[in-house]
Amino acid sequence: MRRGTWLALLFCLLWLAAAAWPVGAKGESGKTAQLAVVTADRVNIRQGPGVPYRPLANVHRGEAYRLMKVKDGWANIEWKPNRTGWIAARYVALAKEMAVVQENRLRLRQEPSRDGRIIGHLAWGETVWVIKEDGEWTEVIADGTIGWVSSAYLTAARESSISHQTGIVTASSLNVRAEPSLKAARVGRLVLGDEVEIVETNPGWYKIAARTGLDGWVASAYVQVKSGQANEKKAEAPQSADRSLLSAFGQSGSRRYVDSWTRGPVQVLAGKTIVLDAGHGGKDGGTQSVGGAMEKTLTMETAGRLKEKLEAYGARVVLTREGDAYVSLPERVDIARLHRADAFISLHYDSVADRQVSGVTVYYYDRFADYGLAQSFEDPLSRLAALPFRGVAFGDYYVLRENDRPSVLLELGYLSNRSDAATVATDDYQEAVTTAIADAVRHYFE
Numbered sequence: 001m002r003r004g005t006w007l008a009l010l011f012c013l014l015w016l017a018a019a020a021w022p023v024g025a026k027g028e029s030g031k032t033a034q035l036a037v038v039t040a041d042r043v044n045i046r047q048g049p050g051v052p053y054r055p056l057a058n059v060h061r062g063e064a065y066r067l068m069k070v071k072d073g074w075a076n077i078e079w080k081p082n083r084t085g086w087i088a089a090r091y092v093a094l095a096k097e098m099a100v101v102q103e104n105r106l107r108l109r110q111e112p113s114r115d116g117r118i119i120g121h122l123a124w125g126e127t128v129w130v131i132k133e134d135g136e137w138t139e140v141i142a143d144g145t146i147g148w149v150s151s152a153y154l155t156a157a158r159e160s161s162i163s164h165q166t167g168i169v170t171a172s173s174l175n176v177r178a179e180p181s182l183k184a185a186r187v188g189r190l191v192l193g194d195e196v197e198i199v200e201t202n203p204g205w206y207k208i209a210a211r212t213g214l215d216g217w218v219a220s221a222y223v224q225v226k227s228g229q230a231n232e233k234k235a236e237a238p239q240s241a242d243r244s245l246l247s248a249f250g251q252s253g254s255r256r257y258v259d260s261w262t263r264g265p266v267q268v269l270a271g272k273t274i275v276l277d278a279g280h281g282g283k284d285g286g287t288q289s290v291g292g293a294m295e296k297t298l299t300m301e302t303a304g305r306l307k308e309k310l311e312a313y314g315a316r317v318v319l320t321r322e323g324d325a326y327v328s329l330p331e332r333v334d335i336a337r338l339h340r341a342d343a344f345i346s347l348h349y350d351s352v353a354d355r356q357v358s359g360v361t362v363y364y365y366d367r368f369a370d371y372g373l374a375q376s377f378e379d380p381l382s383r384l385a386a387l388p389f390r391g392v393a394f395g396d397y398y399v400l401r402e403n404d405r406p407s408v409l410l411e412l413g414y415l416s417n418r419s420d421a422a423t424v425a426t427d428d429y430q431e432a433v434t435t436a437i438a439d440a441v442r443h444y445f446e
């Protein structure tokens with residue numbers, strides 16, 4: 001063989017070796033924890049950034065892969081450990097974080113608006129991928145569906161190694177398992193209110209360590225990540241490397257990257273958790289008006305309207321019951337504790353033997369913890385035109401006495417009084433009284 005042939009062969013071999021080297025499998029990886037979440041049902045992963053390249057495998061809607069780099073409208077992703085391939089960038093959305101849903105039956109909408117069509121519901125504790133934020137709305141991928149949810153109901157979570165986060169068990173009994181699977185051996189049990197350290201996360205599972213020394217995997221749906229720590233994460237600025245990476249996306253596709261977790265204008269009640277307790281429910285109807293209206297129905301009506309108003313001020317609102325359900329008094333207090341409520345407001349309508357008695361009363365139990373909150377109702381409620389304000393009074397009610405969060409109980413009119421009963425059932429009154437309550441809450445925190 002002539003010398004020139006040897007050289008040519010060597011050159012070919014070197015070229016083949018270079019071409020076979022997995023692009024982007026080293027170098028900048030690791031640094032950017034950016035993820036590409038597949039947004040189409042079934043998409044090809046190809047050997048190179050273009051349709052002529054051979055397909056290697058299929059990926060599916062909702063699956064998330066580490067993003068290595070972006071080139072000419074193609075994303076290079078790690079589709080298997082240490083194996084990368086290319087996917088058309090228009091079929092992926094970039095997600096940097098996972099978030100945990102903090103509300104039951106959270107509405108997933110098609111557009112970032114209250115009028116957006118509801119395309120699904122998310123469960124409390126469910127983890128979602130965050131694509132971007134727009135005002136008070138966050139675009140997420142949940143179970144392969146892309147939609148918008150109200151940002152107030154999400155807290156950030158890390159995809160892996162959330163070393164310093166703690167969580168609280170929200171189920172009365174929770175199995176701890178050796179592996180993140182329902183089939184895995186049970187190694188122990190946690191109970192409602194147990195505090196655990198979250199060491200690692202897997203979709204749907206948390207690896208936890210309890211103070212007792214117990215460790216293992218639990219279903220993440222029953223562990224609430226403490227919100228205070230999640231806020232620290234939100235303050236983290238995305239790395240500049242990510243921005244240049246993402247500007248490539250901006251040119252190629254319809255998705256525009258918005259720094260994750262930058263919030264809209266600061267609202268008066270942002271960061272506050274208000275627990276609204278619609279009195280009675282289910283088998284417990286409460287009192288009944290002379291006209292036949294049930295207290296439990298009225299309290300739910302008031303809670304619903306109030307929730308909307310408080311949310312408009314940026315508060316996170318948790319209801320102690322959804323719909324016409326029976327919830328015991330200890331459970332109602334537990335909800336305030338678990339959510340670390342900044343204020344607990346119990347809503348009721350009154351009844352007494354004397355049918356002349358009329359008006360609105362604010363009850364508190366603890367002179368120190370509750371009185372300040374109770375007092376802030378005085379001014380807005382005394383300006384209510386429809387019913388007289390009877391004042392702020394001490395009340396020995398279970399939901400106040402056993403509550404370690406600032407709490408008040410509002411009696412919003414007498415169903416035993418014919419005129420009160422007719423008034424409280426009107427749209428005008430419900431609007432006026434919930435506006436007054438929302439004002440009171442705002443003043444309390446201002």
Ligand SMILES: [Zn+2]
Pocket residue numbers: 279280286287295347348349
């Ligand atoms: Zn009641």
